[in-house]
Amino acid sequence: MLNLNRVTKQFGGLTAVDQISFDVETGIIMGLIGPNGAGKTTLINMISGLMPLTSGTIHFNGADVTNLPAHKLCKLGIARTYQNIRLFADMSVLGNVLAGRHLQTPWSSRYWRWLFPYRDSTAQAQKAASEALLKRLQMVDLRDHDAADLSYGDQRRVELARALATEPRLLLLDEPSAGMNQSETFQLGELILQLREEGVTILLIEHDMDLINQVCDQVVVINFGAKIAQGEPQVVRRDPVVIEAYLGQEEA
Numbered sequence: 001m002l003n004l005n006r007v008t009k010q011f012g013g014l015t016a017v018d019q020i021s022f023d024v025e026t027g028i029i030m031g032l033i034g035p036n037g038a039g040k041t042t043l044i045n046m047i048s049g050l051m052p053l054t055s056g057t058i059h060f061n062g063a064d065v066t067n068l069p070a071h072k073l074c075k076l077g078i079a080r081t082y083q084n085i086r087l088f089a090d091m092s093v094l095g096n097v098l099a100g101r102h103l104q105t106p107w108s109s110r111y112w113r114w115l116f117p118y119r120d121s122t123a124q125a126q127k128a129a130s131e132a133l134l135k136r137l138q139m140v141d142l143r144d145h146d147a148a149d150l151s152y153g154d155q156r157r158v159e160l161a162r163a164l165a166t167e168p169r170l171l172l173l174d175e176p177s178a179g180m181n182q183s184e185t186f187q188l189g190e191l192i193l194q195l196r197e198e199g200v201t202i203l204l205i206e207h208d209m210d211l212i213n214q215v216c217d218q219v220v221v222i223n224f225g226a227k228i229a230q231g232e233p234q235v236v237r238r239d240p241v242v243i244e245a246y247l248g249q250e251e252a
């Protein structure tokens with residue numbers, strides 16, 4: 001489904017992502033791990049069209065999507081959440097999720113009816129779809145709260161709901177469990193597994209190794225921008241090169 005070929009990003013003299021290549025097969029959950037500053041977020045910023053590549057190519061379902069803008073990638077079925085939460089802070093939880101339904105809203109309805117959201121049948125359908133997502137994420141009671149008033153963990157779940165509202169085929173998650181307690185993290189893992197059952201392919205950046213082990217079919221490990229390992233989580237975590245990368249960080 002996703003093919004990265006020698007994907008590289010330089011910021012001035014710093015090579016944040018250095019010739020990374022790997023494939024993500026349809027229907028799997030791929031973990032993306034590595035120490036802080038390894039280049040994980042930069043990589044999914046490029047996959048999701050937030051920043052241009054310095055070099056390399058990205059293919060999605062066989063088509064070259066290198067440097068396509070984010071809205072076109074979204075239309076093709078790529079959605080994401082952000083490590084640094086990017087909700088519409090003074091909009092309600094429901095409003096944030098409705099914003100994710102933008103592409104499912106026909107042109108004729110989109111603009112003026114957007115201003116009067118609950119009046120016509122299209123808008124009603126979008127509202128119902130958004131509410132179903134909130135129900136699924138057990139957030140119905142937070143529906144009318146401003147996004148900014150929520151706890152960190154709840155804000156992450158709204159981000160997830162907004163991404164799911166676009167009906168993605170490939171979902172990119174950037175540290176979705178940050179700010180969640182252990183049981184919330186486990187529930188998040190169960191949800192991620194359900195999404196895979198429903199046919200969503202997932203690329204998951206995560207520090208919580210329990211979550212990685214709970215859900216991932218495969219992981220890619222990066223360090224200083226370069227891929228240092230790839231394989232099943234149980235195998236990769238015993239790889240001396242991977243252990244060294246993480247120990248090196250603890251010493252720093």
Ligand SMILES: Nc1ncnc2c1ncn2[C@@H]1O[C@H](COP(=O)(O)OP(=O)(O)O)[C@@H](O)[C@H]1O
Nearest residue numbers: 011014016034035036037038039040041042043
């Ligand atoms: N917009 C940017 N401008 C300059 N340097 C950046 C930018 N974004 C990230 N970096 C640098 O690129 C490296 C990788 O960062 P990042 O992708 O956020 O790592 P990770 O998500 O693995 O913690 C870091 O050294 C970071 O400081």
Ligand SMILES: [Mg+2]
Nearest residue numbers: 040041042083
């Ligand atoms: Mg990051």
